Amino acid sequence: MRIIVCENYADMSAKAAELVAAQLTLKPDSVLGLATGSTPIGMYSKLGELCSAGTADFSEAVSFNLDEYYPIRRDDPHSYFTYMHENLFSKINIKEENTHILNGETDDPERECEAFEKLIKLHGGIDLQILGIGRNGHIGFNEPDAVMNSYTHMTRLAPSTIKANSRFFRSADDVPRMALTVGMSTILTSKKIILMASGAAKSRVVSELIGDGINLTVPAALLKLHSDVVLICDKEAYRGARLGVDIGGTNIKFAVVEGEEIKLRKSIATKDTCNGIIDDIASEISEIRKSYDIKAVGVGTPGLIHDGLVTAINLPFRDTPLESLIAERTDLSVTVDNDANCAALGEVVFGGTKDCGNIVLITLGTGVGSGIILNRSITHNGGEMGHMIIEAESSRKCGCGQYGCWETYSSVTALVKDAEEQAAKNKSSILYTLSDNGRLTGKQIFEAADKGCGTARAVIDRYIHYLAVGIRNIINIFSPEAIVLAGGITGQGDKLLKPLIRELPEDARVEISILQEEAGALGAAML
Numbered sequence: 048m049r050i051i052v053c054e055n056y057a058d059m060s061a062k063a064a065e066l067v068a069a070q071l072t073l074k075p076d077s078v079l080g081l082a083t084g085s086t087p088i089g090m091y092s093k094l095g096e097l098c099s100a101g102t103a104d105f106s107e108a109v110s111f112n113l114d115e116y117y118p119i120r121r122d123d124p125h126s127y128f129t130y131m132h133e134n135l136f137s138k139i140n141i142k143e144e145n146t147h148i149l150n151g152e153t154d155d156p157e158r159e160c161e162a163f164e165k166l167i168k169l170h171g172g173i174d175l176q177i178l179g180i181g182r183n184g185h186i187g188f189n190e191p192d193a194v195m196n197s198y199t200h201m202t203r204l205a206p207s208t209i210k211a212n213s214r215f216f217r218s219a220d221d222v223p224r225m226a227l228t229v230g231m232s233t234i235l236t237s238k239k240i241i242l243m244a245s246g247a248a249k250s251r252v253v254s255e256l257i258g259d260g261i262n263l264t265v266p267a268a269l270l271k272l273h274s275d276v277v278l279i280c281d282k283e284a285y286r287g288a289r290l291g292v293d294i295g296g297t298n299i300k301f302a303v304v305e306g307e308e309i310k311l312r313k314s315i316a317t318k319d320t321c322n323g324i325i326d327d328i329a330s331e332i333s334e335i336r337k338s339y340d341i342k343a344v345g346v347g348t349p350g351l352i353h354d355g356l357v358t359a360i361n362l363p364f365r366d367t368p369l370e371s372l373i374a375e376r377t378d379l380s381v382t383v384d385n386d387a388n389c390a391a392l393g394e395v396v397f398g399g400t401k402d403c404g405n406i407v408l409i410t411l412g413t414g415v416g417s418g419i420i421l422n423r424s425i426t427h428n429g430g431e432m433g434h435m436i437i438e439a440e441s442s443r444k445c446g447c448g449q450y451g452c453w454e455t456y457s458s459v460t461a462l463v464k465d466a467e468e469q470a471a472k473n474k475s476s477i478l479y480t481l482s483d484n485g486r487l488t489g490k491q492i493f494e495a496a497d498k499g500c501g502t503a504r505a506v507i508d509r510y511i512h513y514l515a516v517g518i519r520n521i522i523n524i525f526s527p528e529a530i531v532l533a534g535g536i537t538g539q540g541d542k543l544l545k546p547l548i549r550e551l552p553e554d555a556r557v558e559i560s561i562l563q564e565e566a567g568a569l570g571a572a573m574l
């Protein structure tokens with residue numbers, strides 16, 4: 048199931064309308080399955096606008112509605128017949144004869160349902176089914192206690208549905224007790240499904256959709272069996288807690304996120320065996336689950352991930368199936384990704400670049416790491432930017448075997464190495480005086496420059512120059528809205544940023560991460 052979480056109801060409606068319009072562009076004679084209720088009203092009004100603007104064309108489309116109350120007169124203001132004409136059909140160019148709604152006036156409901164099911168089949172089935180969801184998880188009028196392998200049929204409404212839908216009537220007593228509805232099988236045989244959910248009242252059922260397993264008391268959970276479902280919901284409806292785990296060489300960080308709200312952050316020391324790490328993660332997760340209803344776990348790890356197997360140089364992972372190891376121990380759905388990718392995702396969701404869809408995160412540390420976010424999602428096409436060659440004729444050999452990688456110039460390791468070499472050549476320099484027998488830290492190098500040391504200044508200037516060269520390449524390749532820098536050295540703030548920006552195009556947006564090492568676990572939670 049693809050999940051799109053929108054800022055609010057209006058965004059959700061616009062997104063869903065866009066998908067329907069796209070479906071009609073791809074297949075103008077699409078068979079659409081349509082829903083009623085308050086949820087799709089915004090989408091219908093957006094479709095009306097798109098149709099008037101000529102960007103959605105229903106002239107060849109065919110529609111089948113999910114359900115209708117029974118018995119009900121078609122001209123009753125509460126009938127779904129009236130609803131559909133008021134909210135959609137009057138606003139778009141669909142042909143009246145191409146619209147189909149179960150007839151609530153029939154005196155032979157069984158025959159009506161049979162004929163409706165046959166007609167759907169005659170049209171080749173539903174191409175795109177739009178669904179809302181009842182508070183009790185019903186779709187169409189397939190209530191929690193109904194038979195799930197059903198085709199179009201008459202059903203008795205659940206008391207909870209009568210209560211929920213009474214808001215459209217004068218009182219609960221006026222809500223019809225029965226309804227005609229397409230069945231779960233009719234719905235599940237649709238080619239594509241868009242399920243919409245809005246508001247906090249839907250958060251419980253939405254969490255059943257995003258969580259593990261299939262809860263048979265929630266009819267919509269059966270949609271997990273379908274291979275092409277898009278859940279479009281707003282933030283209010285999307286409330287399940289997610290846990291992010293960021294495995295580092297020194298610490299393992301945990302973050303619990305609900306919606307986009309950070310609920311908990313925690314850190315423990317990293318053990319030096321694979322089993323030790325998995326044991327610790329599993330027991331922390333079970334501890335955290337005592338306080339939070341965790342639906343999914345995301346894990347960030349350094350290293351390479353191939354076919355679910357993780358190999359990391361600085362951790363005891365060699366072809367380790369991290370995802371399944373943690374899933375087996377916790378019985379939760381687990382997603383593993385590279386830690387820099389997770390941190391980049393964390394930056395775009397929780398950091399200073401929340402307003403951006405496309406960013407590149409560069410982490411400056413022992414090496415140079417990177418994560419690319421395009422359209423607010425991790426992209427796995429590329430991303431080893433620390434290994435782009437920045438000096439073709441360089442004699443600097445990188446750990447990867449190449450010469451002249453960006454990492455050999457712009458990592459903190461490279462900065463320290465350069466500074467130590469220069470200090471050894473200039474033993475009278477402030478830089479050497481500040482060193483511990485020639486050994487330096489990044490902080491000491493900046494301190495020496497602050498004290499007026501020319502040697503330190505030259506080392507820093509060169510470092511920043513190469514940093515700028517790499518960033519200029521990234522801008523040329525991706526033109527991201529922003530580049531975010533992270534890593535201990537970015538604690539130097541403006542001392543790093545100001546001279547760097549001077550070497551970059553005027554409109555380049557480069558920022559220092561406000562999340563720093565917290566970004567990884569937060570981003571992992573959003574995987």
Ligand code: GLP
Nearest residue numbers: 083084085086179180181187188
């Ligand atoms: C009715 C319809 C359903 C719809 C549900 C949710 O019961 N039969 O198809 O999904 O209401 O309604 P709302 O969107 O108003 O919450």
